[in-house]
Every structure is written in structure tokens, then in C-alpha cells.
Amino acid sequence: MTKAAVMGSGSWGTAYAKVLADAGTDVMMWARRAELAQCIEERNENRDYLRGIILPERLHATADPAAALEGADIVVLAVPSQTLRTNLVAWKEMLPPDATLMSLAKGIEMDTLLRMSQVITQVTKADQSRVAVLSGPNLAREIAESQPAATVIACPDSSRAIALQKACHTMYFRPYTNADVIGCEIGGACKNVIALACGMAAGVGLGVNTVASIITRGLAEITRLGVALGANPATLAGLAGVGDLVATCTSSLSRNRSFGEALGRGGSMAEAQAATHGQVAEGVKSCTSVQALANSYGVEMPLTNAVHQVCHEEQEVLDAVQQLLGRRMKPE
């Protein structure tokens, strides 16, 4: 039987571990805090992140990373983007030598401007054929409630991609394979920034036309960046691009959208953080790294720049809106 180690017991790590277990995969989760591992192990519930969801009996948890990783065929990396490197450095000697290393994180590393798959190959020295990413419209609570959704698993090695697909296919979770790792990662990281923009617009009281315009122009700038980095534009027109933009930019379950909404209502960064209940809103940091990455490739990303100005340069949301609308006219 396939064995997976899920490293990280936040909302998505836990929901995805449940998917794997429901698909018949043996799952061991790693939680940073021993009391959370114990709660999952003994009560089949992650009370801190997915209260009320009963986890399958076959899903186990530990706070010992070596015990979680032992014998794993698949290592699922489910910690926030900006912590992945430090965690991998601690875990690298414990990683089974042929395991597939799959990232769930949606972000670009600050300073290095690396995608998560690049961080993984750099730290672990694993061949890139062993590295995969999963991305798509997958709000954790809906998946944990077994509501139907699709996703994309990207890996350069198609046989590993198919093995990953089988390991998490259930009657409510439909994974598609794709060879375009860059497109999936750029879609996942950048849509968080656009969801912040949509939240800000909603927070200041703007309506659906505005949100739809931000989603669509957001897709245009994400695609420009993706193509410059070597992504297939079709990936960004799929689940890891449009699909995830629609889910994240329109759902009150999205931490990024909620964070932006709190800022739009006039809240401080600390108040916006509180609106996400201490969970990670990746776009707040990734707007800086995505902006820097785009600048280094000479790609224009006006919405990302506006989000950066509001989050980190003390610009008011309404001023950012005026600035965006005052840009020079151009064809679509």
C-alpha cells in the first residue's frame, strides 16, 4: 500500500491528509505541536484548524518528523512557503531516498524569489523528476466536507504524477496531471495576491463588476509572468489559474480575500491578520516576491504592485484604485 507523510497539520495539510486516507493511502501527519498530534491521533479531529471534521481512523499523527517520514513513498510538504526551506533543512537527512516530494504551498520565497519546487531541489538535492506540486481551487474546509473539487498535480516525471493522482483520487476529489510545474506554481502563488486585491475592493464597498475585472486582469498579469518564466498559458487558463482565482477571489473562506477585505474596511495589518484567525495569508508576503520576480523579468503587474503598495507602502485602497484606473489606455 502507498504510504504518505504529510508534513504540516494546518488547514490544508489536514484536509489533504483526509483526501489521501479516503483514497486508501496510508497517512502519517506531522504536527509541530505534540498536543495537536495527540488530538488528531486520539480524537480524530484537528480542533485548531478544522474543528468539527471527523478524520478517518486510518489517518495517524505524530510530532516526530522522523517517525512521520519513515518508509514514505510520498512526502507532502504542507507548511507555509516562507518556512519551507528551514523545515526542509531540518528534515533532509530523514527523507526516504526515492520518495516523491510534493509541495502544497502557494508562494514565492522572499529574497531568493524561488518557487517551492526550486527550494525543494536546492535544499534536498533531489532530482527535479522527484519533485511535484499540487495546486487548484481547493479551499480546505470545503474539501474536508467532501464537497467535489478538482485539482492539478504537476510533475516532470509522468509516472510519478500518475502515482500521485491515484494516491488521492476519491469520489469528491478529482486530480488531473500536468507536466507544467512552473505554470501551476505561478498560478497558485499569484492568485493569492489577486485575492487580496478582490478583498480590498469588496471591503471598500465595490461590487461584482469590480471583482470580475480584477480577476480577469489579474489572470492577464499572472499569464504574462508565467509565460516569461516558461509556463504554458493553457495551464493558467485551467484549474491552477482561472479555477483557483475564482475560488479564492470570491470565497469568504479564503484567508487572502478576508485579509484584503479587512484592509479595505480600514483595518490595520494587525486587524487584517486577526481576520484570518492566525492562519497564513500567503499573498501578504508573496506580493513582495512576485513583484520583484516580475521586475527582474521586465513583466508589468499593476494589480500586484497596487497590493504591495497597500500592504507595505501605506497606500489607501481608494488611492490604489484611482491609480490603477488612471493608467494609460491600451488594447486588451
Ligand SMILES: NC(=O)C1=CN([C@@H]2O[C@H](COP(=O)(O)OP(=O)(O)OC[C@H]3O[C@@H](n4cnc5c(N)ncnc54)[C@H](O)[C@@H]3O)[C@@H](O)[C@H]2O)C=CC1
Ligand atoms: N487552506 C487552504 O484552503 C489551502 C492552502 N494552501 C496552501 O497550503 C500551504 C499551507 O497552508 P495551510 O495549511 O492552509 O496554513 P495554516 O495557516 O492553516 O497552517 C499552517 C501550518 O503550518 C504550521 N507552521 C507554521 N509555521 C511553521 C514553521 N515555521 N514550521 C513548521 N510549521 C509551521 C502551522 O503550525 C500549521 O500547522 C500554504 O502555502 C497555502 O497557501 C493551498 C490550498 C488550499
Ligand SMILES: O=C(CO)COP(=O)(O)O
Ligand atoms: O489556495 C486556496 C484555495 O485554493 C486557499 O486560499 P487562502 O490561502 O486564501 O485561504
